[in-house]
Amino acid sequence: MNNRALTILVVLVLLSFSAARASHIVGGEFTYIHVDDSSSGGLNFKIYQVSLSIYEDCLTGSPSAIAQDNPAFIGVFDAITGVTVHADSVNFVSAIQLPTDFQNSCAKNVQATCLIKKTFVKTYALPANSDGYVISYERCCRNASVVNIINPDQNGSTFYCIIPPGNESNNSAVFTHFPPQIICLNTPLIYDNSATDADGDSLSYGFCSALNGATGSNAKPWPPTYPVWGDSVGYVSPPFSPQVPFTGFPPITINPVTGLITGTPNAQGRFLVTVFCDEWRHGVRINRIHREFQFVVQPCTRSVIASVPQFSTDYNTYIIDCKNYTVNFVNNSIGGFAYKWDFGVPGATGDTSNEFEPTFTYPDTGTYTMKLWVNPGTTCADSIMRLVKVYPSFTAAFSDSGNQCPGSAIYFQDLSAATIKPITNWLWNFGDGNTSIAQNPTHNYSSGGTYNVILVSENAKHCIDTAFNQVVIETFKPFAGNDTIIVKGSSILFDAIGGVKYTWSPSTHLNDTGIYNPLGFYADTGHYTYAVHVISSYGCAGDDSIKVTVVGNAEFVVPTAFTPNGDGRNDYFRPLAVGYSSLNYFRVFNRWGQRVYSSNSLDAGWDGTFNNARADIGTYYWEISFVDRYGTNGTLKGDVTLIR
Numbered sequence: 001m002n003n004r005a006l007t008i009l010v011v012l013v014l015l016s017f018s019a020a021r022a023s024h025i026v027g028g029e030f031t032y033i034h035v036d037d038s039s040s041g042g043l044n045f046k047i048y049q050v051s052l053s054i055y056e057d058c059l060t061g062s063p064s065a066i067a068q069d070n071p072a073f074i075g076v077f078d079a080i081t082g083v084t085v086h087a088d089s090v091n092f093v094s095a096i097q098l099p100t101d102f103q104n105s106c107a108k109n110v111q112a113t114c115l116i117k118k119t120f121v122k123t124y125a126l127p128a129n130s131d132g133y134v135i136s137y138e139r140c141c142r143n144a145s146v147v148n149i150i151n152p153d154q155n156g157s158t159f160y161c162i163i164p165p166g167n168e169s170n171n172s173a174v175f176t177h178f179p180p181q182i183i184c185l186n187t188p189l190i191y192d193n194s195a196t197d198a199d200g201d202s203l204s205y206g207f208c209s210a211l212n213g214a215t216g217s218n219a220k221p222w223p224p225t226y227p228v229w230g231d232s233v234g235y236v237s238p239p240f241s242p243q244v245p246f247t248g249f250p251p252i253t254i255n256p257v258t259g260l261i262t263g264t265p266n267a268q269g270r271f272l273v274t275v276f277c278d279e280w281r282h283g284v285r286i287n288r289i290h291r292e293f294q295f296v297v298q299p300c301t302r303s304v305i306a307s308v309p310q311f312s313t314d315y316n317t318y319i320i321d322c323k324n325y326t327v328n329f330v331n332n333s334i335g336g337f338a339y340k341w342d343f344g345v346p347g348a349t350g351d352t353s354n355e356f357e358p359t360f361t362y363p364d365t366g367t368y369t370m371k372l373w374v375n376p377g378t379t380c381a382d383s384i385m386r387l388v389k390v391y392p393s394f395t396a397a398f399s400d401s402g403n404q405c406p407g408s409a410i411y412f413q414d415l416s417a418a419t420i421k422p423i424t425n426w427l428w429n430f431g432d433g434n435t436s437i438a439q440n441p442t443h444n445y446s447s448g449g450t451y452n453v454i455l456v457s458e459n460a461k462h463c464i465d466t467a468f469n470q471v472v473i474e475t476f477k478p479f480a481g482n483d484t485i486i487v488k489g490s491s492i493l494f495d496a497i498g499g500v501k502y503t504w505s506p507s508t509h510l511n512d513t514g515i516y517n518p519l520g521f522y523a524d525t526g527h528y529t530y531a532v533h534v535i536s537s538y539g540c541a542g543d544d545s546i547k548v549t550v551v552g553n554a555e556f557v558v559p560t561a562f563t564p565n566g567d568g569r570n571d572y573f574r575p576l577a578v579g580y581s582s583l584n585y586f587r588v589f590n591r592w593g594q595r596v597y598s599s600n601s602l603d604a605g606w607d608g609t610f611n612n613a614r615a616d617i618g619t620y621y622w623e624i625s626f627v628d629r630y631g632t633n634g635t636l637k638g639d640v641t642l643i644r
Contacts, residue, residue, distance in 0.1 A: 023144035023153035024061025026115060027293035028054040030135060030161035033198070034169040038125060045125040046169060050074070050135055052090070052120040052159065055293065057143050058097065059114035068220070072120040072137055075224025079162065080131040082226040090120045098178065111298045113181045132165035136227045138213035139220055143294060147269040148245060149210070150234035157292060158213030158227045164286040171198040172289050173277045179293045184300035185268050188384075189252070194259035195277045195289075202280040205259040209233065209242040210274040210292050233272070246271035246297060250316055265297045304335035306374040306382040314462055318370060318386035322394035322463030326361045329370075333382075336374040344368035344388065362390045365420070389461065394418045396457040396465035404473050405540035406447050414439045416457040416465070425458040431471070448475030478534035480546040487579035487629070488550050491521040498542070499534035506530070522550040554579025554628055561641040564608030573597075573640055574605025575624065584625035584633070588640075591619065608642055617642055 032050040039045065052074060056066045069092075076086035095118045126133055140156030142149075149155075164170050173195040183189055195203055209232035214221055235241050246252055252263035254275065261275075273295050279287040309330055311319045321327050329341065343360045345351040345368060351360065362368065368388045375381045397415040402408060416423050428436040430443050431451030445451065455467045478498040486492055496502050496516045504513040508528060511519045522528075528548040535541050557576040564571045577583065588597040588606050596615060597606035608615050624636040 023141045024057045024065050025139055025142050025157055026055040026057050027291065028052065028137070028139075028157060028159040029175070029291040030137070030159055030289060031172045031174050032135070032161060032163070033171050035123065037169070044128045044167065046128055046163070047123065047125045048163065049121060049123045050161070052122075052137050054118050054120075054137075054139065054159075055098075056116040056118060057114065058116045059112060060145070061143070066116065069118060069139065072139075073220060073222050073224050074120070074122060074135065074137050075226070076124060076126070077134045077136070077226045078129070078131050079134045079165070084223065084226075085126070085133065086124060087223040088122055090122045092118045093121045094119045098181070111182060111296065113296065115181055126163060128165075128167050130165050133163035134160055134227065135163065136160040136213075136224065138224065138227075140214035140216060141219065142272070143270065145270045146272050146294060148236055148240040148271045150236060152233075152272070154216050155212050155233055156214030156219065158211035158231075159290070159292065160211075160227050161289050162287045168281075169199075170201075170279070170281075170286060172287055173197040173201070173203055173279055175277065175289075175291055179273075179291075179295065181296060182300075183265055183295055183297045184302070185265055185297050187300065187302070187305075188264050189248070189262060191261040192259065193254065193261050193275055197279060199279075199281075201286070203259075204256050204278045204280065205254055206256055206276055207243045207245060207254055208274050208276045208290060210272055240271075242274065245273040246295060265295075268297050268299065271295050271297065302335070302382075304374055304382045305333060306336075306372055306384040307332040307334070308370075308372055308384055308386050310386070312389070312462070314387070314389070316385070316387055318388050320389040320391065320462050320464070322391050322459075322461075322465065324392050325363070325365075325390055326359060327388060327390070328359050329357055331357045331372070333372070333374045338375050340373040340376050342371045344370045362388075365391050391420050391459075391461040391463050394420075394459055394463035394465055396455055396467040398453075398455045398467055398469065400453070400469065400471055403540070404471070404538050405536070406473060406476055407444055408540075409442050409444055410471060410473075412441050412443065412453070412455075414455065414457065416455075416467070418459045418463065420459060420461050420463070423457055423459045427456045429454040445471075445473045448473045448477075474536055474538040474540050476536050476538070476540040476542060478532065478542040478544045480530065480532045480544040483547040483549075485549045485551060485576070485578045486522065487554050488522055488525050488552055490550075490579070491519055492548060494518050494520065494530075494546070496532045496534065496544070498544075499536040499540075501535040503533040504530055505533075520548065522548070525550045525552050551578055556580075556624060556626075556636055558622070558624075558636075558638055559640060561643055562608070563643045564614075565644050572605035572607055573620075573622075573642075575602055575622075577602055577626070580626050580628055582627045584627065585623075587623045589621045589623075590615070591621075596620065608644075614644075615642060617644055 030052055032048045035047040035049050052072055071089040071091045074088050074090050077084055095116055098115045098117050137159050138156055142152040144153035146152035161172055175195045177192050197203055212231045212233050239247055246265055247267045248263035248265045250263050254261045274290055274292045276288050276290040278285050308318055309332055339356055341353040341358055343351040370388050371385045373383045395417050399413050399415055400410055402410040426437055426439050428441055431453050451471045453469050453471050458464045480496050481494055494517050502516045504510055504518055507513045509520045509522055529545055531543055531545045533543050555578050562570050562573045583600055586599050586602060587595055590596050596610040619639050619641055621639050626634055
C-alpha cells in the first residue's frame, strides 16, 4: 500500500473515531529506555523503545470507545522547532485489567471499579541533535464523573515525554507503584509515588497541570500535533488547582524529594491528579515524565479506626495546653479491644499507657508527638499520630473604666498574663455587635443596658484563653413630661424623671427650679416652654423640654377624622379635654346606631375596630358626657370620618 492510500485509510478511521466520542480515559503516561546507538550516512542515531500506557474505565466507559483506542497515534517532534519527525499508528502490545490495590481486609462497602491498562510500544532511531525530542499522544475524552475540572467529558488528554538533546544517552524514570483506585474518605493517605531511574539521575516530584488534548469532534487527532504547553484543563476554582487536586485536612501534599503523597481526604468524588517526575543530571533538568490519573475518594466503613480528636486549629494538633503540664487524652476510636499510647517524650521509656483514655504529666514545656495504636499486633489494627503542645501558663483577663453613660468612652485594658511571651493577638466582642483587635481599645455604647464583653487573647505559642465581664451602661432617658393644655387660673404639677438632680429654666411661674416636680400657676393665657437639665446617679447628663399652653376656657378638642392603618400616626380617635374635672363617658356609634366604642377615659381612644374586626370606612357619630370644673354636667355630640 502506498503512502497516499495509507493516509486516506487513516483519515477514514479517524472519522469513525470522532463519531464515537466517549468519556472513558482515566489517565496515562510515557516511559522510554535507551536500546542502542547506531550510525548511518554520517549521522549518529539513538535508538529508544518508547512505551505509552493509557488507563481506561471499563466499568462506566463506552466499550466501543475503548476498542477504538487501538491503534494509538503517536507523534515525535523536534523539541525546539516543533517539526514533526515521526507520526505513527501503533497497535497495543498488552491490555490487562488492574487490581483495585485496596487490601484493607477490615474495610467494608468498597465501591466497584474496573480499570484496563493498555500499553503501546514503538522503537525509534532518532538522530542525535541539539534540540532533543518531544513524544506525545492525544485522546478524548476523560471520565465524565471527574469533579475537580471543568467539562471533563468534553476535553481530552495529552501525554508526553522528552528525549534530551546531545549525544548522551538517557533512560526515563519509571514510577514504582501504581496509584490506588480507591481512597477512603477521612482516612490518612500515604501513597508512595516515587520513581526509579536506570541512569542514577537525581529525581524530583510535584503536582502539575493536566494538559488538554483532542476534542469531542476530533477525539483522536491525525496527524499528531505538537503539544501546547499552556493548554491546561480548566480547574474548578476554588478550591481546586493543579497543586490542590483534591482537598484534605491535613492538606494533600507531595514530598518533592521522596515523591510521597500524604494527607487526609475530606471530600468525596473522583479527582484528576497529575504528578511529574523530573530527571536532573549535572544540575540540569534533562527530562520530565508525568502521570495523569484519577483518584476515587469514597466513604469506607472500617471496623477498626484509631481516632484522637483535634482540639486545636494548629496542624494535626490534639491540644495546646496552656494551663498546666497534665493532659487528659480523649479516645474516639472504634472497634478496639486493646490500646497502646506513646506520649512522645524524647528518650523516655515510661511515657506509655494501655488505658483507654489515659492522663499524662509532661516533664517540661515543648511540642510532643503522641501516637495511639488500636489492637496493636492484630490483623485489624490502626494507628494515629497527633501533636501535643504544652506551654503553661496563659490566662486572659481585662478591666474597664470610664463614665458608664450612653455615648461616653469606656476604656478597656488587657490584663492577660503569659509565662511564654509575647501576647500577640486580641479579639474583643463588646456585646453590642462591635469588635476590635486592638490590645487596649476604647468603645462608646450608644444606648444603656448590660453588655457581655468577651476578650479572646493569644500568645506566640498559640495559647488561647477567653475572659468574660459585664459592662453596665445606664439606661438614661431624661423626661420633662408630656406637653399639656390647662385653663387660666389653674396650676400644673410638673413630674420630670430620669435622674437625681434637676434644673428647670426659665423660672417663669415656677415655685422652685431645682426639684423634679415644681408647681406652676398661670393666671392668664399664654404659651410656655420649659427645659430641664437632668443628672443621673452615674453622672450622666441630658436635657428634655415640655410645652404648657394656657387657654381662656375649658373645651374639648375633637378630631374630625382618623386613619387606623397601623402606621403609628393618627391611629386612634381620642378627644383632648382641657379644663374639665371628670368624664362620664365617651361613646362612638355607627350609622345604624350601634355602639362601636365606649369608655369613661380619654387616655386610650377608639382604634377603629368593632367586634374584633376592622370597622368599615365612613362616618361615625360620637357623644361625650362630662362634668366641668364648676360641677355642672354637660354633653357634646359630633361626627368623625374613619379613613384607611
